[in-house]
Amino acid sequence: MINADFFDAIAMIEKEKGIPRAYMRDKIVQALTTAFKRDNSGISDNVFVELDEERKEIRMYQEKYVVEEVENPVFEMDVSGARAISPGADIGDTVRIDIATRNFGRIAAQTAKQVIIQGIREAERGMIYEEYSSREHEVLPAQVIRPDSRTGGVTVEIVSGGETTEAALPPGEMMRDEFLQEGDRIKVYVIEVRKTHRGPQMLISRTHPGLIKRLFELEVPEIHDGVVEIRSIAREAGQRTKIAVWSQDENIDPIGACIGVRRARISAITGELGDEKIDIVRFSEDPQEFIAQALAPAAVLDVTLIDARSCRVIVPDDQLSLAIGKEGQNARLAAKLTGFKIDIKPESRAVEGT
Secondary structure (H helix, E strand, O other), X not given: OOOOHHHHHHHHHHHHHOOOHHHHHHHHXXXXXXXXXXXXXXXXXXXXXXXXXXXXXXXXXXXXXXXOOOOOOOOEEEHHHHXXXXXXXXXXXXXXXXXXXXXXXXXXXXXXXXXHHHHHHHHHHHHHHHHHHOOOOOEEEEEEEEEOOOOOOEXXXXXXXXXXXXXXXXXXXXXXXXXXXXXXXXXXXXXXEEEEOOEEEEEEEOOOHHHHHHHHHHHOHHXXXXXXEEEEEEEEOOOEEEEXXXXXXXXXXXXXXXXXXXXXXXXXHHHHOOOOEEEEEEOOOOHHHHHHHHOOOOOOOEEEEXXXXXXXXXXXXXXXXXXXXXXXXXXXXXXXXXXXXXXXXXXXXXXHOO
């Protein structure tokens, strides 16, 4: 028998770490069985462990068949030996031989300890995985704990549901010209959570369009409640984003809801993104109207659909550079937002037929 300390430890682990008692009971059974096999070469499938929580006792025993002539002493014993344990035993019966765990050798005891510790680690990793895998495609707060001067990325610490884990934010998932230092608090988008032999691995990003969507859901109640919908997002992280919004309720101004009183809502979002510029446009089921909206702040005179995925847009001559944007950014984002290839022409050339 083993004293009550094991059961008290199980209860403490469940309370402090949230690891279920059933899981720890299984690990203790595995640990004791492994320890016994370590000291008794050849012993395998006929060693059993029983846990009695009410009496706080653990019993370990070996089962052997009663035979007339013993051929395999690991699994068999003769009648006289069996009756010394159970007086009524006869050929064909099975007897249980108690194993005194206090007789385990030092190596076997260490093996049992390692199995239990490993079991606790695996359970903790499993709990962390379950917590964070349920947070995929969400935004979580993080704190920079270790910049990597070699790669330019950073390691962050993320806390969710009482569980803490570290994740790498590689330079490719950081916004352009973003410089993060130890102690900085940021928000990250969880792309995916993977299981690895070292525990859960989180793939996080600051450039993913999903970050924009979730930040708007956090800051704009109308989006969170579904009154205003985000229909499309086009982003060049750290520089500029276009977002198309729509509401079925004619009494709701979807653009005004996103901007907020005195631009409070949009300012909170751009502040989190290092003052990344955000254009909010009204979505329309009419592709010509949507394309015209997407090219804001430029004025659009006419949109002609060439085919299902391309169009020609006419703008005033003095709006051409605004429509195209610096290094073509405005036109590029409008194309991503609408899904159309956009050919922008100034009014003078359209009149000339060129």
